[in-house]
Amino acid sequence: MKTAVYPGSFDPITLGHVNIIERAVDMFDSLVVLLATNPGKQSLFGAEENIEMIREATSAWPQVTIDQTGGLLVDYARKHNIHHAVRGLRAVTDFDAEFSMALTNRSMWEEFDTVYLMTSAEYMYLRSSTVKQIAEYGGDVSKFVPAHVDERLRRKFS
Ligand code: ADP
DSSP, X not given: OOEEEEEEOOTTOOHHHHHHHHHHTTTSSEEEEEEEOOTTSOOXXXXXXXXXHHHHHTXXXXXXXXXXXXXXXXXXXHHTTOOEEEEEEOSHXXXXXXXHHHHHHHHHOTTOEEEEEEOXXXXXXXXXXXXXXXXXXXXXXXXXXXXXXXXXXXXXXX
């Protein structure tokens, strides 16, 4: 059984993330969406809330589970015997950081590989930070996030 982990900050989950998940579940038997929390990085929503939003956004796929870690991805993966990570690539600007992250992870655990999925064109410019900025100024983000995330963003900034 092939399991992959999809790590990220998902603060909050967007339709770009959902698109990657939807495609990854076709490639792997099961997928762990891993909320990587970093105490040094300020997040808009707390981990609990981000997990609830991911859960609701992925409820159509029973093979998707959600977990969180405050540690290294490879440590999490090794502990759970998961040999593949899935990441999304939006533009060449993502490439540098992703390239070094993939190589660093593999240097820490040679049995760990990262699979990259190209963004779907409509989500090419979509990132959580942009969504938060637009929502903060009262803009419409309904095209970018699932309806329940839109609802939470409105509540947050109302
Ligand atoms: P961000 O805050 O930039 O959205 P995350 O850490 O939450 O970043 O992203 C987790 C993973 O999802 C990363 O591999 C990122 O490149 C990917 N991702 C995020 N948004 C998109 C998108 N619109 N299209 C494709 N991949 C995406």
